Amino acid sequence: MTSRANFPSGTCQIVGAFESPRRRAPNIHPFQIHSEVIAAALADAGIAPDEVDGFATAASFPAEAGWQLNAVEVAEYVGLRPRWICGTDIGGASALSHVGHAVAAIAAGLCEVVVISYAASGRSWPLPAPDFNSGPTGPGQYEVPYGISTISAYALAATRYMHRYGLRSEQLAQIAVQMRDYAHLNPEAMFRDPITVDDVLASTMISTPLRKLDCCVVSDSGGAVVVTSRERARDTRRGGPAVLGFGEAISQIQMNQMADLTTTSAEYSGQRAFASAGVGPDDIRVAQIYDSFTITVALTLETLGFVPRGEVGDFISGGGLGPTGRLPINTDGGGLSSNHSGRRGMYAVIEAVRQLRGESPGFQLDAPELCLVNGTGGWLSATATLILGAGR
Amino acid sequence: MMEMEAVLPVRDALSSIWFDAVAEGRLLVQRDPLTGKAQMYPRARVVGAPDREPEWVEASGRAKLYSFTVVKRSLHPQFAALTPFTLAIVELEEGPRLTSWIVDVPEDELRCDMDLVAVFRQIHPGLVMPCFTKP
Structure with a gap:
């Protein structure tokens, strides 16, 4: 569709992936989980630890x-x-940025076998941690004193979207219901009992219009992937999906700086990913869309171009995210029901790899060729988009 | 212990100009002397043009409600006791947006794009901040 812009599309593959089965791990230090998932992802790839010559992680959250x-x-x-x-x-x-950067580094000859890992005790970490995106210094001193938090930041986006386009709470709730239905299939999901739209609407209102069941789970967990060159991938245990497209973009930290609360930076990270892969939204039949909150999914589907502006409510109501819908997403149950320990991106990448290998623990599509992954960080602050190809 | 300090502004030379004005009941914004475009939060230089210094101007206090959320539950110990409160992004007549609170407006009267005016309220002991309400 468009030219392959400045990304070494298809030169690298994700040849190992592992998501920790842990969901509640009190007294387990996150670095222990890093060790566990790195070992398991390398074993999945059939690569010895001493072959690793590239490493990426982000472990700065408390x-x-x-x-x-x-x-x-x-x-x-x-x-x-x-x-x-x-x-x-x-x-x-x-984690999505790390994959994109790893591909660039491998293509440039800086390294050949990259491990990317992530772990967090989001649920059980014993020390107090403020839920702010910045501190009350510099830019934050004009926002933090008003008590903004992660959920209220996303709630601000939801209120604006609902006002502008008429999205209803029961349509947002249907996203949570669908994710739970996928989690019901996944033995390792944190919450598996099916829920209804009424259950979501009856759950505790936290920050209008978002209720408890509009929010992701909070778990202790971790995951890792192994990225290597196409040449080295031939000699791995199982091979794995090719990294076809990548893009990243930033928006803002302070919510008063976000140009349009209904449009995420996936507008740019998505365009870059599609352009580098040489495909468009119509070519994608399954995706992993970061679901910190139900509204995150709604905004992202439109921003990436899967749904025309203002129509995501009807898309959801029409079953668009369901197993036979236009775009099944978060086929493991997502952050809303399966796993979210602080940064969901790693689990979204892993589920994309499993989906393209035909081994999703949740809902497996019949031999998908492509899977898009979109990560959203902070308070709609930054996004990264990957397009992976099964390469069968 | 240190909880309240964790949310109170840590003033610097630049922000003190703005906070000192707030203490006098005046809401300042900054303006690019070249283009006339207003900006907030306050910065040492014009956004995207670090070769220019902005000038301070007093805002009218008139604004529209860009978005809001009524915070019913808060995990912040400093804010849990203040719930429910209405957190908002307001768009000033001059253009920039501020994070703020809507005060003295019942929840069922809150609407995006409604007209607002600035008022100055003590939102924490010793801290007056601009808030917004119906004209």
């Missing part, structure tokens, strides 16, 4: 236990000695 040099801390704990290291931190979308 429940991730890293401090300023967090990627170095995790590498030290695990015992990695990479010649290429990446600590890009764009919140929940970080």
Whole structure:
């Protein structure tokens, strides 16, 4: 559809992937989970730990236990000695950025086997952590004193979208219901009992219009993927999906700086990913769309071009996200029901890999060729988009 | 212990100009001397044009409600006792948006794009901030 712009499309593959089955892990330090998932992802790939020469992670959130040099801390704990290291931190979308950056690094010859890992005790971390996107200094001193939080930031976007386009709470609720239906199929999902729209609407109102069941779960977990060159991938245990498209973009930290509360930066990260893969929304039949909250999904579907502006409510009501719908998403149950320990992006990438390998633990489509992954970090602050291809 | 300090503004030389005005009941915004475009939050330089310094101007206080959420539950110990409160993004007549509170407006009267005017309220002990209400 458009030219392949400045991304080495198809030169690398994700040859190993592992999502920790942990969901509640009190007293388990996140670095332990890094070790577990790195070992398992490398075993999945059939690559020995001493072959790893590139490493990426983001572990700066309090429940991730890293401090300023967090990627170095995790590498030290695990015992990695990479010649290429990446600590890009764009919140929940970080793992997608790490994959894109790893492909660029491998294509440039900086390294050949990259491990990307993530772990957090989002649920059980024993130390208090403020729920702010910034502190009351500099830009934050004009916003933090008013008590904004993650959910209220997303609620502001929801209110504006509903006002502008007429989306109803029961339509948002249907997103949570569909994710739970997929989680029901996934033995490792955090919550598996089916719910109804009425259940969502009857759940505790937290910050209007978002209720408790409009919010993702809060888990303790982790995951890792292994990225390597197409040449090296031939000699791995199972091979894996090719990275065809990638894009990333930033929006804002302070909510008063967001140009349009109904449009995320996926407008740009998505365009870049589609352009580099040489495909468009019509070519995608399954996707992993970051679902920190129901509204995150609604905004992203329109911003990526899967649904015309203002029509996402009807798309949801019409079953568009269901197993036989136009675009099944979050086929493992998503962050809303399966796993969200702080940065969902890693789990979204892993589920895309499983989907393209035909082994989703939730709802498996019949031999999909492509899977789009979109991560949203912070408070609609930044996005990254990947397009993976099964390459059968 | 340190909870309230964690949400109170840590003033610097630039922000003190704005907070000192707020304490006098005046709402300042900044303006690009070249294009006349207003900007908030306050910065040392014009957004996207760090070669220019903005000038301070007093805002009219008139605004429209861009978006809002009534916070019913808060995990912040500093804000849990204040619930419910109406968090908002307001769009000033001059163009920039502010994060703020809507005060003295019942929940069922809140509408995006409704007209608002600035009022100054003590939202924490010792901290007066601009809030907005019906004209």
